[in-house]
Amino acid sequence: MVSVTDTRGNTSLKMLNFKGFIFDLDGCIFRGDRPIPGARETLDAIRARGIRLLFLTNNSTGTPQQYSEKLAAMGIRASTDEILTSAVATAAYMHQMERGGAFIVGEKALETAVEGEGFTILGENRATEAKYVVCGLDREVTYEKLKAASLALERGARFIASNADPSLPTEEGYLPGAGAIISALVATTKIKPEIVGKPSRRIMKIALRRLGLKAEEVVIVGDVLETDIKAGKNSGVHTVLVLTGVTKREQLIASNIQPDLTLDSVADIMKLI
Amino acid sequence: MVSVTDTRGNTSLKMLNFKGFIFDLDGCIFRGDRPIPGARETLDAIRARGIRLLFLTNNSTGTPQQYSEKLAAMGIRASTDEILTSAVATAAYMHQMERGGAFIVGEKALETAVEGEGFTILGENRATEAKYVVCGLDREVTYEKLKAASLALERGARFIASNADPSLPTEEGYLPGAGAIISALVATTKIKPEIVGKPSRRIMKIALRRLGLKAEEVVIVGDVLETDIKAGKNSGVHTVLVLTGVTKREQLIASNIQPDLTLDSVADIMKLI
Numbered sequence: 001m002v003s004v005t006d007t008r009g010n011t012s013l014k015m016l017n018f019k020g021f022i023f024d025l026d027g028c029i030f031r032g033d034r035p036i037p038g039a040r041e042t043l044d045a046i047r048a049r050g051i052r053l054l055f056l057t058n059n060s061t062g063t064p065q066q067y068s069e070k071l072a073a074m075g076i077r078a079s080t081d082e083i084l085t086s087a088v089a090t091a092a093y094m095h096q097m098e099r100g101g102a103f104i105v106g107e108k109a110l111e112t113a114v115e116g117e118g119f120t121i122l123g124e125n126r127a128t129e130a131k132y133v134v135c136g137l138d139r140e141v142t143y144e145k146l147k148a149a150s151l152a153l154e155r156g157a158r159f160i161a162s163n164a165d166p167s168l169p170t171e172e173g174y175l176p177g178a179g180a181i182i183s184a185l186v187a188t189t190k191i192k193p194e195i196v197g198k199p200s201r202r203i204m205k206i207a208l209r210r211l212g213l214k215a216e217e218v219v220i221v222g223d224v225l226e227t228d229i230k231a232g233k234n235s236g237v238h239t240v241l242v243l244t245g246v247t248k249r250e251q252l253i254a255s256n257i258q259p260d261l262t263l264d265s266v267a268d269i270m271k272l273i
Numbered sequence: 274m275v276s277v278t279d280t281r282g283n284t285s286l287k288m289l290n291f292k293g294f295i296f297d298l299d300g301c302i303f304r305g306d307r308p309i310p311g312a313r314e315t316l317d318a319i320r321a322r323g324i325r326l327l328f329l330t331n332n333s334t335g336t337p338q339q340y341s342e343k344l345a346a347m348g349i350r351a352s353t354d355e356i357l358t359s360a361v362a363t364a365a366y367m368h369q370m371e372r373g374g375a376f377i378v379g380e381k382a383l384e385t386a387v388e389g390e391g392f393t394i395l396g397e398n399r400a401t402e403a404k405y406v407v408c409g410l411d412r413e414v415t416y417e418k419l420k421a422a423s424l425a426l427e428r429g430a431r432f433i434a435s436n437a438d439p440s441l442p443t444e445e446g447y448l449p450g451a452g453a454i455i456s457a458l459v460a461t462t463k464i465k466p467e468i469v470g471k472p473s474r475r476i477m478k479i480a481l482r483r484l485g486l487k488a489e490e491v492v493i494v495g496d497v498l499e500t501d502i503k504a505g506k507n508s509g510v511h512t513v514l515v516l517t518g519v520t521k522r523e524q525l526i527a528s529n530i531q532p533d534l535t536l537d538s539v540a541d542i543m544k545l546i
Binding site for chain 1: 411412413414415416419420423424427428439440445446447448449450452453454455456457458459460461462
């Protein structure tokens with residue numbers, strides 16, 4: 001057990017105690033298509049100590065298989081069971097719900113996950129029959145889809161969202177995220193969704209179940225205060241912020257969301273375990 | 274001068290004093306494609322007394338010419354100068370601004386109005402050059418348009434919205450309105466638009482200028498508390514709510530926006546002038 005001082009000068013976390021690590025992907029393990037230097041070695045060291053791993057992303061547009069391949073191309077091995085996307089988590093969240101028609105505002109990976117759980121995917125022309133409207137990032141969203149989703153919600157469909165990230169950081173700039181699409185539907189219908197992704201406890205519960213660990217045995221490592229760190233805070237999981245993604249030190253200082261520990265990069269974890 | 278008691282039992286307005294009437298269109302003069310019974314006779318009576326008239330709609334998807342023709346088909350004459358749409362008002366609002374490129378998330382009537390004011394309409398591929406992003410209802414909105422608008426706003430384009438009605442009442446149900454599209458852009462960029470349409474004082478200033486009258490000489494008649502009545506309150510114009518549109522008596526009682534007078538229909542104005 002080691003006690004370390006975080007980047008703001010606070011004493012902090014006892015890393016060696018953790019039985020499980022939850023890692024965010026974009027901004028933490030890789031950035032776009034480039035791995036964060038040292039990420040692979042850190043993950044290898046964690047595995048070598050017998051600590052369990054889970055990769056947790058709010059992105060609903062990739063499948064675990066696609067992420068597994070992306071990581072493999074960076075020399076990082078991860079089984080599909082170790083990758084929990086918000087799309088897969090949404091399907092898991094819907095597991096206990098009565099089966100029926102679902103209208104999806106989202107991409108193929110979300111549709112596949114919900115359909116795989118036994119729900120019937122409805123087209124726009126049958127959206128008003130939907131028992132569920134499931135919303136995630138949809139880079140092919142149209143007025144017709146927003147209209148169909150709104151009418152389904154007004155007729156009583158249950159509103160479930162894979163995640164609510166308002167924007168998507170890319171090389172071009174910040175693009176509309178799932179949260180932007182949700183905002184349009186909320187504005188129209190005044191109905192708010194059940195959000196599955198980080199910072200919700202819903203996805204954390206699913207993540208902990210998959211790890212087979214209790215909240216206090218686990219740490220979440222990520223680059224976004226409002227999703228990764230808040231998810232830990234909301235669920236009793238320890239939190240490590242890395243500065244390789246969207247959060248800059250100035251934002252951290254100004255924020256009311258404070259991680260247990262801040263590190264320059266995921267590579268610094270190696271020194272602590 | 275007559276003093277009347279409104280539908281909630283309050284004593285009220287001195288109708289004869291008004292030199293100008295501003296009428297909302299949908300829900301007030303017509304409902305969808307059907308005129309409100311008595312609307313034509315009321316408008317004729319107002320004209321016969323030499324009182325000035327203006328029709329004011331937050332809808333940015335029709336041109337004054339189209340509205341003039343629609344009204345004519347119902348036996349109601351209205352010159353294009355007497356019809357102020359939020360699209361035309363947006364162009365008027367932009368009159369003092371430096372000319373340059375505008376990226377429009379909106380329909381043809383909005384584009385035509387802004388272009389008519391001397392601005393250059395840019396396509397999606399040139400949106401990042403835009404000096405202005407002008408947003409209204411766009412029933413052909415796509416992710417690509419939202420993305421282009423977001424990137425233009427992030428690069429400093431001025432954000433102007435014709436109106437912010439969150440939903441559009443239709444026979445099918447409530448469809449996404451301009452406000453829903455704006456919500457998506459605000460979620461993505463955290464930048465809020467300058468809203469021209471009701472309840473903004475901006476459109477009321479333009480309306481009063483067109484009537485050539487002062488606020489206290491004018492009454493606005495409409496069916497929506499949050500737009501028509503609030504516009505009057507925000508600008509010092511007297512207010513009459515009609516119950517032929519979206520507002521039900523229960524909503525009126527529960528609202529913190531209270532008109533000077535409530536009438537069952539625009540037809541009741543005849544008894545008061």
